[in-house]
Amino acid sequence: MSKPETSPTGWLEARLPIVSAFRREYVDFAMPRNLNYLWNFGAFATIALALLIVSGIFLALNYTPSVAEAFNSIETIDRHVSSGWLVRAIHMGGVSMLFAALYVHMARSLYYGSYKTPRELLWLTGLGLFILVMIAAFAGYILPWGQMSYWGATVVINAMNAVPVIGPALASWLLGGEGLGSVALHRFYVLHFVTAFSIIGVIVLHVAALHVVGSNNPTGVEPETSDDVVPFHPYYTTKDGLGLCLFLMVYAVLIFFAPDLLTLANNYAMANPLVTPGDITPEWYFAPFYGILRAVPFKLGGLLLSAGSVAVLFAVPWLDRSPVKSARFRPVLRWALLGLFIAFIALGVAGMHKPTGLWLGISRLSVAYYYAYFLLLLPFLPRFEKTRPVPASLRGENR
Amino acid sequence: MTQDADSPPSSPSCPLPERGARRRDVLSTVVVGAGCLGACALAYPFLDSLNGTANTSLGEDDSIDVDISSLRAGQQLVVTWRGWPVFIQKRTPEMLASLRASDLGQRLRDPDSKILQQPKDATNWHRSVVPEIGVLIGICTHLGCVPSYATPSTNDKSGKYSCPCHGSQFDVAGRVYKEAPAPYNLPVPPVTMMSATHVRIGQSKGDPGFSIASIQQI
Amino acid sequence: MKRVLLIGLMALPLTAQASTPEQRGFQVYRQVCATCHSLDHVTFADLSGIGLAVADIKAYAASHQVPDGVDDDGDPKTRPARLSDSIGSPYPSEAMARLANHGDTPPDFSRLAMTEEGGAGRIETILRSYEPKPAGVVLSAGSYYNTAFAQKHIGMPPPLHDGQVTYADGTKATLPQMAQDVGAFLDWVAHPHRSARSHTGLAVLGYLAGLTVLLALLKHRVWKRVKENRQ
Numbered sequence A: 001m002s003k004p005e006t007s008p009t010g011w012l013e014a015r016l017p018i019v020s021a022f023r024r025e026y027v028d029f030a031m032p033r034n035l036n037y038l039w040n041f042g043a044f045a046t047i048a049l050a051l052l053i054v055s056g057i058f059l060a061l062n063y064t065p066s067v068a069e070a071f072n073s074i075e076t077i078d079r080h081v082s083s084g085w086l087v088r089a090i091h092m093g094g095v096s097m098l099f100a101a102l103y104v105h106m107a108r109s110l111y112y113g114s115y116k117t118p119r120e121l122l123w124l125t126g127l128g129l130f131i132l133v134m135i136a137a138f139a140g141y142i143l144p145w146g147q148m149s150y151w152g153a154t155v156v157i158n159a160m161n162a163v164p165v166i167g168p169a170l171a172s173w174l175l176g177g178e179g180l181g182s183v184a185l186h187r188f189y190v191l192h193f194v195t196a197f198s199i200i201g202v203i204v205l206h207v208a209a210l211h212v213v214g215s216n217n218p219t220g221v222e223p224e225t226s227d228d229v230v231p232f233h234p235y236y237t238t239k240d241g242l243g244l245c246l247f248l249m250v251y252a253v254l255i256f257f258a259p260d261l262l263t264l265a266n267n268y269a270m271a272n273p274l275v276t277p278g279d280i281t282p283e284w285y286f287a288p289f290y291g292i293l294r295a296v297p298f299k300l301g302g303l304l305l306s307a308g309s310v311a312v313l314f315a316v317p318w319l320d321r322s323p324v325k326s327a328r329f330r331p332v333l334r335w336a337l338l339g340l341f342i343a344f345i346a347l348g349v350a351g352m353h354k355p356t357g358l359w360l361g362i363s364r365l366s367v368a369y370y371y372a373y374f375l376l377l378l379p380f381l382p383r384f385e386k387t388r389p390v391p392a393s394l395r396g397e398n399r
Numbered sequence B: 001m002t003q004d005a006d007s008p009p010s011s012p013s014c015p016l017p018e019r020g021a022r023r024r025d026v027l028s029t030v031v032v033g034a035g036c037l038g039a040c041a042l043a044y045p046f047l048d049s050l051n052g053t054a055n056t057s058l059g060e061d062d063s064i065d066v067d068i069s070s071l072r073a074g075q076q077l078v079v080t081w082r083g084w085p086v087f088i089q090k091r092t093p094e095m096l097a098s099l100r101a102s103d104l105g106q107r108l109r110d111p112d113s114k115i116l117q118q119p120k121d122a123t124n125w126h127r128s129v130v131p132e133i134g135v136l137i138g139i140c141t142h143l144g145c146v147p148s149y150a151t152p153s154t155n156d157k158s159g160k161y162s163c164p165c166h167g168s169q170f171d172v173a174g175r176v177y178k179e180a181p182a183p184y185n186l187p188v189p190p191v192t193m194m195s196a197t198h199v200r201i202g203q204s205k206g207d208p209g210f211s212i213a214s215i216q217q218i
Numbered sequence C: 001m002k003r004v005l006l007i008g009l010m011a012l013p014l015t016a017q018a019s020t021p022e023q024r025g026f027q028v029y030r031q032v033c034a035t036c037h038s039l040d041h042v043t044f045a046d047l048s049g050i051g052l053a054v055a056d057i058k059a060y061a062a063s064h065q066v067p068d069g070v071d072d073d074g075d076p077k078t079r080p081a082r083l084s085d086s087i088g089s090p091y092p093s094e095a096m097a098r099l100a101n102h103g104d105t106p107p108d109f110s111r112l113a114m115t116e117e118g119g120a121g122r123i124e125t126i127l128r129s130y131e132p133k134p135a136g137v138v139l140s141a142g143s144y145y146n147t148a149f150a151q152k153h154i155g156m157p158p159p160l161h162d163g164q165v166t167y168a169d170g171t172k173a174t175l176p177q178m179a180q181d182v183g184a185f186l187d188w189v190a191h192p193h194r195s196a197r198s199h200t201g202l203a204v205l206g207y208l209a210g211l212t213v214l215l216a217l218l219k220h221r222v223w224k225r226v227k228e229n230r231q
Helices: A010-016 A017-027 A035-060 A072-077 A084-112 A120-142 A147-161 A166-176 A182-213 A233-258 A284-295 A301-316 A331-350 A358-386 B026-049 B092-101 C004-013 C021-031 C045-050 C055-064 C094-102 C119-128 C174-188 C196-231
Strands: A030-031 A229-231 B064-067 B076-081 B085-091 B133-137 B146-151 B159-161 B170-171 B191-197 B198-201 C038-044 C065-070 C076-081 C086-088
Touching: A017 A233, A017 B076, A030 A233, A035 A084, A035 A182, A035 A233, A072 A084, A084 A120, A084 A233, A084 A284, A084 B026, A120 A147, A120 A182, A120 A284, A147 A166, A147 B133, A147 B198, A166 A182, A229 A233, A229 B076, A229 C038, A233 B026, A233 C021, A233 C196, A284 A331, A301 A358, A301 B133, A358 B191, B026 C196, B133 C094, B170 C119, C021 C045, C038 C045, C045 C055, C045 C174, C055 C076, C065 C094, C119 C174
Parallel strands: none
Antiparallel strands: A030 A229, B064 B198, B076 B085, B085 B133, B146 B159, B159 B170, B191 B198, C038 C086, C065 C076
């Protein structure tokens, strides 16, 4: 025991060394010195999630999960509960900000090869988080019981039913043996915050995995000497803090000055099981997957390709055969990856439009490219690609 | 701020100097302070939402009208006002006489209703607007149980209340007896007699400025 | 028999000096639109948000009857509305609303300026786009010619005409004026906290901008050490 037990910290350290653990992991933790601002987005996602969970708890205190009262209780929160409109705006805007941060975070991993050895588990836990966030977002979107809530849920449950063997059972468990009504709404309510809290658990795993292997960096060259690294504090606390301020400014503009920009107005009309709204479009963050679904002319195929587009990400650490991590030194992959991002965004835009004519063509082309990138380019490109020389240390590349 | 010489095992030795020697300067203090301020401001809407819809309503008349034509002398009727049980009694001459008994005063904690537990027009010997009709909020001032009413019988014509939880005793005007744990008399709500058989609870004609929120304890 | 007091309501003297577009729009709502359209999620108390005096709101509320459980015989009874009640529907049931309107329910106004694509401006356009039916156009019963729609008709009879209401502030109640005022009122109804939202937003952005500058300075100073140290 180096610390005397007389001080309160010493007493605590002897029994539960959280102070030294915190210091080790968040103060002195060695970070590559050359991280760019794209490395901020994990912190952004964490903050967005924290705000979602806190605002969600306070919303839950005023929300009633029943078909008769759900829509009314949301209207009451929005109109009559003190600061209720703000709490709900933080929650609704938070979803978009979380997904935006996650998409950038994942794109960065793909670009700099952050999924490669030894960070495979970091990538896999991250994907697990992404799926949990999608489930929580879907379940949460049903809760206001607006038109989009109802018909979105209807479409997804019918899609589930189309999955052979397990689909009908899963759907019937969700619905409680009835149609889409109060029983199902209550289940989605519980599912919503059960997934929300499991996300916290998986984040702990994700961060633990990160702290075992350390952060990747733009060069993809692992830090070797003490000159390659800086302590987390004050270097990355200030850098993350600065980025966070800008992120929160975007968040604030969204919820205070453009609250209706990303929401679908139809959801401010109460669910009506007798009238389907003119055009059902998902929230923007689900649009690419919806685009895949709509690009395929038969039911099961669309579902499989849509689900497969996430599933294939799990295989990425093993699909990519190149020994070079960062796309900085892979001239061909850079362009291929740019194509992937464009295809993904195109799918999102196509997902918001009726699947006819040009949009159908664009979405089919994009789906094809999406799969080609992962199944053909990642494994086979390294055979033909001439990579640029990788520097000996991560500092060699600093421009 | 002193740091042990041995560096943490997982980090490949933190390079740059000034660990331990770093000063708390003005700029970082201001940043940390401003950050904490922002976090506190962020907490405001969340905590404010716990007030529910109370702050957004305009304060309105929540009085109720009760028809007491079917109430017989010696009986009490229980109605709900603001979620509280309200006792309305029709007092017999014997009950009124018991309230004026000469030995009663010294056995009560607050025989003259000096503590604000009733509107001005009920600050009198019978604690009501008219002697024959008594109105009380039926919540014991000890720990909030509902006292039970002992109907006047041949043995005891006065009628009284006793709390089932800890045995507090009140006379029929809701005044607490000294040997009981309850500290104050039962509260009297604002009452207006609209007619002999019609009571309005929630509005006091004799004390229009009275607010039930201003009483000592409910 | 629930809310047939609409007639009585129109006769109600307006004590408030209508002066903002929202207040004038509310006057048109209560005297014209409220005959058919509900405000299910807006309470009487909410009306203080457009600057109406509490006494006027109380009088307006008291002129409405709302269900109040059952009487001693078990028959439904009513009481005058309180401030915390929603303004609600002029019809006792959806069936009655359909019956009175050729089988369609007049849409609720609570979020109409949001759910209607184009918002308040669109509502104003619809109100101003009634025209006499051109010769040769055949409309089914309960349809009215309106150029705001691609199919050129709407189920609502022309609701507004010049001079239909008398504005207390002396504004001339022309049809375009009333349409604009109704739009302003419905816009407020759909976004009741808009002004608080933008005030809070400015404060939050101001704070974040300040913090950004401070953090940029701090970050620059901290990282200077690394940059100087570079080989």
